[in-house]
Amino acid sequence: MQVGNGHQFAAPRPMQPGGTESMMHSARRLLDARCDELRARPGGDSTEELQELLHALSRMNDGTWGQCEKCNGAIGRDRLRALPETRCCLDCATR
Numbered sequence: 001m002q003v004g005n006g007h008q009f010a011a012p013r014p015m016q017p018g019g020t021e022s023m024m025h026s027a028r029r030l031l032d033a034r035c036d037e038l039r040a041r042p043g044g045d046s047t048e049e050l051q052e053l054l055h056a057l058s059r060m061n062d063g064t065w066g067q068c069e070k071c072n073g074a075i076g077r078d079r080l081r082a083l084p085e086t087r088c089c090l091d092c093a094t095r
Helices: 020-040 048-062 077-082
Strands: none
Touching: 020 048, 020 077
16 A cells, blocks of 8 residues: 555554554553653653653554554554654654
């Protein structure tokens, strides 16, 4: 599938047991724990990092987590494992 900006990406596939769903579950636990840590710090509720983590959780809830906000392509699994709060794919992040 090609989007207006010339990027090509595969259409999202249904979640497979032990695949994306499992990775999302692990990422959600990690994000929740990091949110709790930040909230425990004085002034932690207003940090930019917390806002990024909450935005990632929101994307999980609306089904757009793992989709690049710039090109609408898929964000690579390795990138999501390393930075579950990331908003964009590696290509877009390095432009």
